[in-house]
Amino acid sequence: MATGRDDFVIAIRSAFLKKKDKQKFSLLTLIFLSIFVIVLSSFNFKVIQITKLAINEIIYRSSYISSIPENKIRQIISEIKSHLEVYERNQKELVKTEKTEQIKLLNNFLTEENKKLRELIDESISSEEVFAKVLIDKDSPYLKSVVLNKGTKDNVKIGMAVIDEVYLVGQIIEVNYTNSRALLLSDLNSKIPSVLEPYDIQAVVSGTGSNFAIIEHTQKDYIESFENKEVIAYTSGLGGLFKPGIPIGKIYKDETSKIKFFSDFTQLNYVKIVSYKVGGEK
């Protein structure tokens, strides 16, 4: 019995402490070093922040270069798919275009009317946009995020909204000097204050880790009334982070608590990083 325990101890000691010919560090040293790095990364000291920024800058750029072949493969697959679906898509687009023309006319009128009404109550919303390229777009199962090629040198700040065409896709969570990381709406940690139209119900759109979101902090009675109706989630502007009225997604007709995003997060190439000001704010 004692011999068995001795063998176990010897095997463990040998595994952790013994260095092979080509190993410069023992496993135990490196394990302690990793724990030390984890502890350090949880602190917010300036030296650590600067080191983190430098590491991020180098690794994001290198990762962008080394993912070029993989991105090319992805692009080719997506092009082949779109060629195969071209006829079906065209038919749908024809119907859509007709409807869009009608909606556009109505929208122009409503926008002008809205502008006049805002002027009457002395409130205006102005926004600034920065165009950014997606450097790294890894659909990791652990964290849904993208790395953008704009950072503090382009006045990007934490919390700014990230928009694809007109649709909200996420918000900035980390800013480096020349790049930044945006957390996508689909991430489990994403919570966006929103308003559900046309019912004007305040809710929180919460990411699920999959390609849809769920509605939180809304009474169930409201959700039940959505059945078989088209409900669209927009940003509410509450909390002061996002401009109100940015479209997020549409509620599934059959599953009333699920929101399907307007934007396809796997196809992001260029996005807008948006900040906004209300009224006379400077």
Added chain:
Amino acid sequence: MSSLNKSPFLKIFLSYLPLIILFFSVFNEFDFNYLNLEYFAFNFVHLLIFFWTLRNPDQLGYFAIFIAGIINDVVIGIPIGISSLCYLLLCSVTAYIRNITLSPNFIKDWISLLFTILLINSIQVIILDLIFLLKVDYLNYLINTGFTFIFYPIFFVIFNFLNERISYQAND
């Protein structure tokens, strides 16, 4: 062909190939999911580290694995150091298995891989969820573990072939 086999460039390239694949995969965060199948994901880096540190640890240094972990954390956006710790724990299990095993057995290795990745994924979830308060999808981790376990035999064959070529070149 035979002159190509004896080429010193090929010999050096083959000896560094596991390291090149490791760094290339952490920079890319491969998931091999070009079909966009929901939930389909497996951890290629875990398979790579498990095989090489078990069968031929001279080809993959612990310090390189530590650096690869740091890069992986930055690329996927989780706090720095977590992947390094997980990869090194994987190395410690393989080092232990190597010490207690006289003749390597594929089935035993495969089963120990399952327990090891379950352990390291649990450690990762605990650190992310309880210490850094980041929400993680447990189901994703579980499915990832399952697929990583299932895919081991395929990569075992590929890596084993590569390992034999490296040994052949080294002894030539």
